[in-house]
Amino acid sequence: DAGITQSPRHKVTETGTPVTLRCHQTENHRYMYWYRQDPGHGLRLIHYSYGVKDTDKGEVSDGYSVSRSKTEDFLLTLESATSSQTSVYFCAISDRTNAYEQYFGPGTRLTVT
Amino acid sequence: GQSLEQPSEVTAVEGAIVQINCTYQTSGFYGLSWYQQHDGGAPTFLSYNGLDGLEETGRFSSFLSRSDSYGYLLLQELQMKDSASYFCAVRNSSASKIIFGSGTRLSIRP
Numbered sequence: 001d002a003g004i005t006q007s008p009r010h011k012v013t014e015t016g017t018p019v020t021l022r023c024h025q026t027e028n029h030r031y032m033y034w035y036r037q038d039p040g041h042g043l044r045l046i047h048y049s050y051g052v053k054d055t056d057k058g059e060v061s062d063g064y065s066v067s068r069s070k071t072e073d074f075l076l077t078l079e080s081a082t083s084s085q086t087s088v089y090f091c092a093i094s095d096r097t098n099a100y101e102q103y104f105g106p107g108t109r110l111t112v113t
Numbered sequence: 114g115q116s117l118e119q120p121s122e123v124t125a126v127e128g129a130i131v132q133i134n135c136t137y138q139t140s141g142f143y144g145l146s147w148y149q150q151h152d153g154g155a156p157t158f159l160s161y162n163g164l165d166g167l168e169e170t171g172r173f174s175s176f177l178s179r180s181d182s183y184g185y186l187l188l189q190e191l192q193m194k195d196s197a198s199y200f201c202a203v204r205n206s207s208a209s210k211i212i213f214g215s216g217t218r219l220s221i222r223p
Contacts, residue, residue: 031209033210035213040215041215042200042213042214042215042216043156043200043213044213045210045211045212048209048210050209056210058210059212090155090156092156094209097209099204099209099210099211100143100144100146100161100163100202100204100211101146101158101161102156102158102211103158104155104156104157105155106154106155107155
């Protein structure tokens, strides 16, 4: 299995508070991704990174920001959490330019009350 | 834009064969991937088709027809452990990212 971890694994927070999720990899892969998964929607891309300090938006990026200051770490921040951001968040990594083979972390279950 | 369509649910019998279809519309196409996800778990990569035809990996095969914008995942000799959700995904033409379908939940009966 690819060395990819996420922290925290579970979090409950209140509406309006900032939240940061961390993804850490030990594979030295160039590409890193943040997805959210909600019933009926599959996996939707929030943001992704193609290198240190190089990031781009996905299909559901509003309300989220990311940072990648080191190859191994990719942070996802909810600036002011809302109930609609209650979801399971997955981080993924890939060493392939065409991104077709990605390895996923165990996920973070976030509940915004 | 782009979209992928796959059935939301499929039911099959243990030991049988099942096919999960995926049709797609994209502005550019580089290939079709398949992922498996068990309840409560993370998605895991199964297969990739960059060219037309069939790719076989053990009991699982994946097929692609670029002219028909269509692919499928074929699971043979079904086992109870194959009960999971299966996602197809296509690469966006402009960047190193892929877009996932909504997933097909496969239920297997004894």
